[in-house]
Amino acid sequence: MSLPVTAKVPFGGDYNPEQWPEDVWKQDHRLFDSARIDLVTLGVFDWALTQPAEDVYDFSLLDRIVERAAAEGRGICLATGTGAHPAWLATAYPEVTRTDFEGRKRRFGQRHNSCPSSPVYRRLSVELARRVARRYADTPAVVAWHVGNEYGGACYCELCAAGFRVWLRNRYGTLDDLNAAWYTTFWSHTFTDWDQIEPPSALTEHWRGPDHTAFQGITLDYLRFSSDAMLTNFHDEKAAIRESSPTLPVTTNFMGMYRPIDYHRWAAHLDFASWDNYPPDDESAARMALTHDLMRGLKGGQPFWLMEQSPGVTACRDVNPLKRPGLMRLWSWQAVAHGADAVLFFQLRASRGASEKYHGAVIGHAGRSDTRVFREVAELGAELDRLGSASLGARTPARVALLFDWDSWWALEISDGPSRLVRYQEVVLAYHRALWDAGVDLDVVAVTADLSGYDVVVAPALHMLKGDLPQRLEDVAARGGSVLTTYLSGRVDENDQAFLMDVPGPLGQLMGVRVDEWDARGPEVVNPVRLGDGAGQVDVEARLLFELVIPQGAQVVGTYQADFYAGTPAVTRNSFGDGDGWYVAAGLDQEGVSWVVRQVLARHDVLGPYPDVADLESAVRVAPDGSRLLFLLNHRADPVEVTARRGGVDLLTGDRTVTGSTVRLPAYGVVVLKEDW
Secondary structure (H helix, E strand, O other): OOOOOOOOOOEEEEOOHHHOOHHHHHHHHHHHHHHOOOEEEEOOOOHHHHOOEOOEOOOHHHHHHHHHHHHOOOEEEEEOOOOOOOHHHHHHOHHHEOEOOOOOEOOOOOOOOEOOOOHHHHHHHHHHHHHHHHHHOOOOOEEEEEOOOOOOOOOOOHHHHHHHHHHHHHHHOOHHHHHHHHOOOHHHOOOOOHHHOOOOOOOOOOEOOOOOEOOHHHHHHHHHHHHHHHHHHHHHHHHHHHOOOOOOOEEOEEOOOOOOOOHHHHHHHOOOOEEEEOOOOOOOHHHHHHHHHHHHHOOOOOOEEEEEEOOOOOOOOOOOOOOOOOHHHHHHHHHHHOOEEEEEEOOOEOOOOHHHOOOOOOEOOOOOOOOHHHHHHHHHHHHHHHHOOOOOOOEOOOOEEEEOOHHHHHHHHOOOOOOOOOOHHHHHHHHHHHHHHOOOOEEEEOOOOOOOOOOEEEEOOOOEOOOOHHHHHHHHHHOOOEEEEEOOOOOEOOOOOEOOOOEOHHHHHHHOEEEEEEEEOOOOOOEEEEEOOHHHOEEEEEEEEEEEEEEOOOEEEEEEOOOOOOOOEEEEEEEEOOEEEEEEOEEEOHHHHHHHHHHHHHOOOOOOOOOOOOOEEEEEEEOOOOOEEEEEEEOOOOOEEEEOOOOEEEOOOOOEEOOOOEEEEOOOOEEEEEEOO
16 A cells, blocks of 8 residues: 555645535635645544534534535545544543543543543544545545544553553563563562553652653653554554555654654554644754655655645744745745655634634635735645646655664653753754755665665664664675764663663674763763864864763774863774774764764765755655656755756746756745756
């Protein structure tokens, strides 16, 4: 199963006509035509509408909504309606609402409010999905199924505690194996009966933070269990859909780098990945690129759908900045450049009340077509029409891989020491930013991914090593590739237990170093690091963590300049087979990270066409017919000019470019060059 079949990149988004009288629908669809909107996502939060009581189902309004959209020629991504459970369900079955980490039973009133372990919730949500699919499976306009909505959160109720124990039995088999994995001889915590096991909780005396306790094995496994429990909810609904719709693709909308759910564990169960892009500010271009690449990497490089983005503002943060003119278009094309085969919005018409009434929309409360936002959306729709099918199914020809691992994220941040100020996501962002600045086409992949096709593998903060990963990383270097990792890597096994060997554990031979000590300091403490030598020497800053490295064959590339370990290695390179292993032992600033990354890339010829033009992003996609599409995106508020490396046709304007000619991009400008063969 793969992506929905469409003639072009679908353009549209979440549409909730059940919120307005039917006489508004006609106006909406007329405006959709003006904006070239050709797909609507329907029914995401319709549970209370389609099932007003436990034994009552009423699809009459949804029927009219679906019929109207189909009659207007729109494609439909149809949701099961289980994004939030209705009030009657919470009243009749209070156990369906969640219990938080502090042990407080939540009451009805939110949307991420369902206990994933509740048998009642599972039964009724699956039955609704079954009935929705049965009713609309033969509707030609429906091109995809949308299960739930932005799965997330966690529950710590007794139902989840029981489910956790079952999950643990399946994982470990015996209490002896569980006790060994959790290291329960510590503090006399050995379990002698499965019923003694409790989920992590703020009510325990070993509470350590917002979601974990001193027993990190318990916390880590509960994070895994919670992710799996919600995956079971998704899988159950998908199975119900398959009873009457055996071939139509099924997805749910992810939330990018979202900590509570391991999307790699979910990926195989989705027919195609989709996600909601809500950047926190106007300076998030590199962050968005990383997350697009992460979403594309979930399905082995298969394109994804951009299921939601705001056309203007969000409404969920303390401060909600407006997208400046041109940014919505630029960020939409960035998504396409990184693998999006759909560009969709939340929302198509602004809600009149409740918490999202000020959330940006294509059509505002007044229903006007002469607003700036509507004009920009319509212009983007026209461009996507001109693009046609050129990018559908196109893939990224990456020779560089960035490893992203939820287990390492969890294990690092629930650890007591070395520093709670070191955040996994921030470390990964810094190394991705260096690759993004260099214009590198890269894949962001799981630690279980096949690495044989990559020349460079970057693995920042690879805290946990699982399975045969160390050997596969050695294989990359042995055949001539480069592997780059950092401080706090190679520390623990899959049970979050330290390796009984020198740091960085099983990576030590590849990196050619040994780490006996490490120094953690507050952000105000800077230890300068000198990188390189001669004319290429640079001085940068390091903060938060400083590992004390003893080379075991590695060459010193950078050294600390302060404290008692001044002059000792901070960055090393180790020859291994025909390639090398690079180790960064300190929390370098962005300049330092970028310097090291450029050194790694230098021998592999993987830089983009304009690696030294700041904030000019480049990305390549190769279509199924072999066509190469070069995307150039100017993230600057002023124009930029570059020299064309290869001729081709700009698919957005029809203008022809010849090799060596000048390509001019205005502020926030975009070029999609179909390169000459």
